[in-house]
Amino acid sequence: MSRNRLIIALFLIVPGLLFQDAYSQGDVTREGDSSPERTYETRLRVVFAGDIMGHDTQIASALATGEPGYDYHPCFQYLKPYLQEADMAIGNLEVTLAGPPYKGYPQFSSPDELADALKEAGFDILVMANNHALDRGQAGFERTIEQLDRRGILHTGTFKSPLERSLHYPLVVQKNGIRIALLNYTYGTNGLRVPPPSIVNRIDTLQIHADLQKAASAEPDFILVSMHWGTEYQLTENSEQRELASFLFRNGADAIIGSHPHVVQPIRGAGKGDLVAYSTGNFISNQRPRYRDGGMLFQLDLVKGVTGTAIEAHSYLPFWVWKPATKKGTLFTLVPANADPALFNDPPMSAGDRTKMLQFLMDTRANLEGRAEVQPGWLD
Numbered sequence: 268m269s270r271n272r273l274i275i276a277l278f279l280i281v282p283g284l285l286f287q288d289a290y291s292q293g294d295v296t297r298e299g300d301s302s303p304e305r306t307y308e309t310r311l312r313v314v315f316a317g318d319i320m321g322h323d324t325q326i327a328s329a330l331a332t333g334e335p336g337y338d339y340h341p342c343f344q345y346l347k348p349y350l351q352e353a354d355m356a357i358g359n360l361e362v363t364l365a366g367p368p369y370k371g372y373p374q375f376s377s378p379d380e381l382a383d384a385l386k387e388a389g390f391d392i393l394v395m396a397n398n399h400a401l402d403r404g405q406a407g408f409e410r411t412i413e414q415l416d417r418r419g420i421l422h423t424g425t426f427k428s429p430l431e432r433s434l435h436y437p438l439v440v441q442k443n444g445i446r447i448a449l450l451n452y453t454y455g456t457n458g459l460r461v462p463p464p465s466i467v468n469r470i471d472t473l474q475i476h477a478d479l480q481k482a483a484s485a486e487p488d489f490i491l492v493s494m495h496w497g498t499e500y501q502l503t504e505n506s507e508q509r510e511l512a513s514f515l516f517r518n519g520a521d522a523i524i525g526s527h528p529h530v531v532q533p534i535r536g537a538g539k540g541d542l543v544a545y546s547t548g549n550f551i552s553n554q555r556p557r558y559r560d561g562g563m564l565f566q567l568d569l570v571k572g573v574t575g576t577a578i579e580a581h582s583y584l585p586f587w588v589w590k591p592a593t594k595k596g597t598l599f600t601l602v603p604a605n606a607d608p609a610l611f612n613d614p615p616m617s618a619g620d621r622t623k624m625l626q627f628l629m630d631t632r633a634n635l636e637g638r639a640e641v642q643p644g645w646l647d
């Protein structure tokens with residue numbers, strides 16, 4: 268980790284929450300020669316993770332560490348370098364932090380220690396507009412927001428009131444002199460009514476149009492939209508996703524990242540106003556059938572120069588949810604699926620697990636054919 272990344276400080280700045288650090292645009296221009304032929308470039312890496320789930324077996328695993336309380340840190344130990352090395356890491360929190368009783372499917376409430384581990388793993392922002400936001404009613408909804416606030420984890424997509432939304436939406440974050448506006452919407456809330464004054468951002472094209480205009484008025488360098496959409500377990504996007512993507516691009520979105528199908532869906536396009544990753548799949552879950560037992564980290568590299576901000580590259584890291592049996596119980600841990608399985612030796616990965624991880628890797632490569640894959644070099 269670079270020294271600059273260690274000295275990042277977070278400040279609350281109205282109207283949005285901004286990251287600030289030593290790479291602010293002001294510092295760069297002050298140092299430089301202002302002659303027109305001199306140029307500067309600054310870069311930003313954003314990493315997206317998919318659905319952060321909390322099934323009963325995960326809760327049991329987090330409890331069975333031999334220590335008092337719940338511990339989710341082992342879940343993210345092998346992906347942490349990717350999340351921490353990114354300038355911004357964003358995930359979809361698909362459970363509530365509603366307090367006990369802790370429960371998995373169908374109405375999730377996970378221990379607060381999950382948020383501790385996510386923060387420690389490197390997550391900066393959680394998107395919250397999804398079909399499980401109201402699993403534990405208004406009290407659970409509000410408590411979830413409070414637990415993230417308490418830990419300094421930025422979030423968007425759900426709000427305690429219209430005032431909160433008007434003050435903090437779209438979320439505008441800044442790092443390395445690049446300002447990003449982040450928007451987030453869900454297709455629904457599993458039929459659960461949203462109790463006023465709570466707000467869960469729904470996919471409503473009139474509202475989205477207005478929000479994109481508000482985002483543009485903040486003059487960000489890049490507008491990212493996180494969509495909770497699509498058909499569960501379907502390996503390609505549906506026509507509604509395609510139509511919504513083109514609507515978002517027509518109205519100012521620069522890139523779109525999707526979640527909800529619990530499987531990886533294709534990446535289409537490559538440039539600003541064109542790039543969409545339809546579904547990043549599961550992040551962590553106990554879904555074990557083929558295609559659902561892993562996901563991808565989607566890595567977006569932006570570059571800002573005198574002519575504006577562009578997508579310099581994008582890539583994906585396929586990872587698999589490994590559940591080895593240990594003396595303390597079943598461990599849940601995410602492992603890069605393209606790494607040598609011999610590296611995961613505590614306990615050794617079984618032949619059966621190696622086969623499943625390889626299957627996930629092959630399936631993901633087939634679905635994302637032609638896209639750059641992140642190599643797990645740090646493990647060597």
Ligand SMILES: [Zn+2]
Binds near residue numbers: 361495526527528
């Ligand atoms: Zn969902």
